[in-house]
Amino acid sequence: MNRVAVEKKVLNENQIMAEDLRERYRANGVFCLNIISSPGSGKTSLLERTLERLPKETKVAVLTGDIQTENDAIRLAKAGFPVKQIVTGGTCHLDARMIDKHLADWPLEALDYLLVENVGNLVCPSSYDLGEHAKVVVLSVTEGEDKPLKYPSIFFKAELAIINKMDLLPYVPFDIAKARENIQKVHPGADIIEVSCTTGEGLDKWLTWLEARREKAIGITVQ
Ligand SMILES: Nc1nc2c(ncn2[C@@H]2O[C@H](COP(=O)(O)OP(=O)(O)O)[C@@H](O)[C@H]2O)c(=O)[nH]1
Numbered sequence: 001m002n003r004v005a006v007e008k009k010v011l012n013e014n015q016i017m018a019e020d021l022r023e024r025y026r027a028n029g030v031f032c033l034n035i036i037s038s039p040g041s042g043k044t045s046l047l048e049r050t051l052e053r054l055p056k057e058t059k060v061a062v063l064t065g066d067i068q069t070e071n072d073a074i075r076l077a078k079a080g081f082p083v084k085q086i087v088t089g090g091t092c093h094l095d096a097r098m099i100d101k102h103l104a105d106w107p108l109e110a111l112d113y114l115l116v117e118n119v120g121n122l123v124c125p126s127s128y129d130l131g132e133h134a135k136v137v138v139l140s141v142t143e144g145e146d147k148p149l150k151y152p153s154i155f156f157k158a159e160l161a162i163i164n165k166m167d168l169l170p171y172v173p174f175d176i177a178k179a180r181e182n183i184q185k186v187h188p189g190a191d192i193i194e195v196s197c198t199t200g201e202g203l204d205k206w207l208t209w210l211e212a213r214r215e216k217a218i219g220i221t222v223q
């Protein structure tokens with residue numbers, strides 16, 4: 001079998017599992033987000049700030065993927081919500097089977113939100129459906145405003161682009177207008193929110209987006 005055929009087979013198998021997960025999320029009223037970025041853009045930081053800000057009664061759980069180490073799960077568990085690390089052991093993305101396996105002992109009916117931090121990579125994770133309601137891409141101002149043009153697939157597939165590390169904008173040659181323009185070029189109409197996980201700037205907007213998107217997906221008003 002050649003490489004293309006194998007890749008197609010793997011992606012088809014993933015799609016079947018992703019549809020199964022999607023149906024289970026629907027049946028249990030779970031809203032699932034798949035958060036993708038390069039290593040170091042601030043996915044874990046965004047999740048840390050999100051968990052700190054969500055009301056304690058929110059039924060949220062986090063799955064965080066990495067090639068090695070449990071570091072991110074240790075950071076995220078501090079907020080007191082259920083967190084599991086998925087160590088891929090070399091694989092550059094999460095797939096639907098990994099999600100299914102790590103959800104095995106979590107009762108989905110007890111969850112409102114399932115937030116998934118993908119492995120740091122702008123290429124591979126974009127090809128793997130995890131049954132999520134939406135993908136979110138994080139781009140930080142230290143990465144260059146050209147990245148949406150270089151990695152169009154993930155910027156096209158993500159409903160929301162978060163531009164992080166806005167506190168560093170005065171110190172780096174990052175053209176924010178151009179970054180917005182480049183995101184819109186590959187994904188006309190994409191939502192864009194500028195944040196700093198360090199200063200907290202923009203995080204209210206992100207949390208408002210998160211709640212509204214869940215309401216849209218689940219069809220109920222979150223209190
Ligand atoms: N200055 C600044 N640093 C940030 C911000 N968000 C994250 N960082 C730092 O960037 C590094 C990588 O963040 P992390 O959340 O681990 O990124 P991940 O690899 O995408 O999960 C850490 O040292 C964070 O403290 C931000 O908004 N501003």
Ligand SMILES: [Mg+2]
Pocket residue numbers: 043044045072117
């Ligand atoms: Mg991380």
